[in-house]
Amino acid sequence: MPVHMSESSQGSRGKGAGLGLALASALAFGGSGVAAKPLIEAGLDPLHVVWLRATGAAVVMLPLAVRHRYLLRRRPALLAGFGLLGVAGVQACYFAALSRIPVGVALLIEYLAPALVLGWVRFVQRRPVSRAAALGVVLAAGGLSCVVEVWSGLSFDVLGLLLALCAACCQVGYFVLADQGSDAGEEAPDPLGVIAYGLIVGSAVLTVVARPWNLHWSVLTGSAHLNGATVPAVVLLAWIVLIATVVAYVTGVLSVRRLSPQVAGVVACLEAVVATVLAWVLLGEHLSAPQIAGGAIVLVGAFIAQSATPAKGSAEPVASGGPERQLSVPGTSA
Structure with missing residues (x-):
């Protein structure tokens, strides 16, 4: 006799799976800096590392792009937007900001994205936002400022701050576009196809920005130093492409x-915590007491936000996924 799960049970399982995926994404994205820094110190330009990252991932995802080529006809705007904002925009604006303002300040401004997403939902989509979700954003932003020790490198550069804010806006586009079609049932665009074409578009845009014809390819045939250990540069690049990009985006x-x-x-804010901890373990960059406390605050904020429930009487979830989100992605339930 078949056992039928209740709608609430399916919703809880879908939410649990979603939280696990979000944590995996934060872990994967957070490991990119630790692998990229030795390559940069070995002689690669930061933008060239970004180009290698996007282009390598696009090549890996190319078979999926061919399989879902119907998306070019049905969702061209979605694919272009995801590539321009979610792939190329975030990376290019963030690295451009780093050339003018401290890393901690740029990172903090970029991760204002969760607050901007709440603003989008509340004022553009005109959907209610739960207090728990808003509190989670505030706590995550406050904890993040401690993790990056924003006070240790304060400097005022208008253009640098604007570039970092552009990176935050592009990250908002990533989250909003990633959600497109999630309530369309069988008509929802396959997320793997969207990611594949987004990486292809992003790689094309970054080719113009990074000018890879000036790349020092000889660096990739040598070795890089990771906290005293010698690691083949190609191994670090493989990690950036396969784990920190393909797995992270999927x-x-x-x-x-x-x-x-x-x-x-909000859960994505954990990326900064993961990056800081990995830098501590693998690069020997020690954490201070405020950084450890800030990481704990980010965790609390993420927990509060993900456990938020829709406002009573609301027709649509505003802070948590329901069973319709779990069942709306064809072919990905496994």
Whole structure:
């Protein structure tokens, strides 16, 4: 006799899966800096590392792009927007900001994205936002400022701050576009196809920005130093491409489909915590007491946001995914 799960049970399982995917995405994205820094110190330009990252991932995802080529006809705007904002825009604006303002300040401004997502949901989509989700954003932003020790490198550069804000806006576009079609049932665009074409578009745009014809290819045939250990440069590049890009984007988009853009955005703040901890373990960059406390605050904020429930009487979830999000991604339930 078949056992039928209740709608609430399916919703809980979908939300749990979404949270797990969001955490996996934060872990994967957070490991990119630790692998990229030795390559940069070995002689690669930061923008060239970004181009290698996007282009390598696009090549890996190319078979999926061919399989879902119907998306070019049905969703061209979605694919172009995801590539321009979610792939090329975030990376290019963030690295451009780093050339003018401290890393901690740029990172903090970029991760204002969850607050901007809440603003989008509340004022553009005109959907109610739960207090728990808003509190989670505030706590995550406050904790993040401690993790990056923003006070240690304060400097005022208008253009640098604007570039970092552009990176935050592009990240908002990533979360919003990743959620497109999540309530369309069988008509929802396949997330793997969207990611594949987004990486292809992003790679094309970054080719113009990074000018890879000036890349020092000889660096990739040598070795890089990781906290005293010698590691083949190609191994670090493989990690950046396969884990920090392909796995990170796939799990990130799937998490948005199962949760919501605003909750996935808050959980994504853990990326900065993961990056800081990995830099401590693998690069010997020690954490201070405020950084450890800030990481704990980010965790609390993410937990509060993901456990938020829709406002009573609301027709649509505003801070958590329901069973419709779990069942709306064809072919990805496994």
